[in-house]
Amino acid sequence: EPEVTQTPSHQVTQMGQEVILRCVPISNHLYFYWYRQILGQKVEFLVSFYNNEISEKSEIFDDQFSVERPDGSNFTLKIRSTKLEDSAMYFCASRQAGADYEQYFGPGTRLTVT
Amino acid sequence: AQKITQTQPGMFVQEKEAVTLDCTYDTSDQSYGLFWYKQPSSGEMIFLIYQGSYDEQNATEGRYSLNFQKARKSANLVISASQLGDSAMYFCAMRESYYGQNFVFGPGTRLSVLP
Numbered sequence: 001e002p003e004v005t006q007t008p009s010h011q012v013t014q015m016g017q018e019v020i021l022r023c024v025p026i027s028n029h030l031y032f033y034w035y036r037q038i039l040g041q042k043v044e045f046l047v048s049f050y051n052n053e054i055s056e057k058s059e060i061f062d063d064q065f066s067v068e069r070p071d072g073s074n075f076t077l078k079i080r081s082t083k084l085e086d087s088a089m090y091f092c093a094s095r096q097a098g099a100d101y102e103q104y105f106g107p108g109t110r111l112t113v114t
Numbered sequence: 115a116q117k118i119t120q121t122q123p124g125m126f127v128q129e130k131e132a133v134t135l136d137c138t139y140d141t142s143d144q145s146y147g148l149f150w151y152k153q154p155s156s157g158e159m160i161f162l163i164y165q166g167s168y169d170e171q172n173a174t175e176g177r178y179s180l181n182f183q184k185a186r187k188s189a190n191l192v193i194s195a196s197q198l199g200d201s202a203m204y205f206c207a208m209r210e211s212y213y214g215q216n217f218v219f220g221p222g223t224r225l226s227v228l229p
Binding site for chain 1: 149151157158159160161164205207216217218219220221222
């Protein structure tokens with residue numbers, strides 16, 4: 001069964017450094033998402049991406065964040081200058097076109113900012 | 115205001131018993147979708163069940179069913195015949211509007227199944 005993959009599974013970085021989290025969505029999916037989950041808290045929407053542009057973003061997704069689909073398969077989240085409070089699990093998700101389809105989540109990347 | 119409310123931070127259920135996890139939502143849209151996800155201790159998010167706002171019948175997927183009460187804006191998850199492997203966090207989520215992209219998640223309920 002096709003699945004969303006994410007790399008790395010765990011990333012440790014120093015405050016102020018840039019990180020890029022990578023995702024490979026399911027190949028026939030058209031909508032892509034990034035979420036974050038701070039340890040023990042709920043899943044928070046960051047951004048959705050469709051047709052090579054951001055379709056929605058939350059207040060969390062400020063100028064420090066950017067997303068890109070550099071080729072036909074990868075979908076990346078970049079954090080320009082990480083802060084301690086960026087430490088969280090970051091989930092990528094994708095879904096097919098059509099309103100009734102669920103999102104399929106990747107296994108997540110645990111980001112630790114020290 | 116909270117879009118998704120899950121009032122039970124933790125629940126216990128005996129193995130083989132049924133359990134209901136509560137979810138209420140807030141939206142002014144007429145067309146929306148409701149989803150339940152399971153997050154085991156390993157961390158991944160697993161889709162369980164979906165209910166569209168215009169669906170007249172409650173959704174069912176194996177041991178999972180969704181008790182959808184539109185007038186009360188509730189979408190409770192019912193797990194029948196609980197198994198030890200059902201122990202996990204359960205999140206209720208909503209996609210507002212027919213073409214909306216934003217999925218809003220509730221705070222989750224931690225379910226523990228006792229042997």
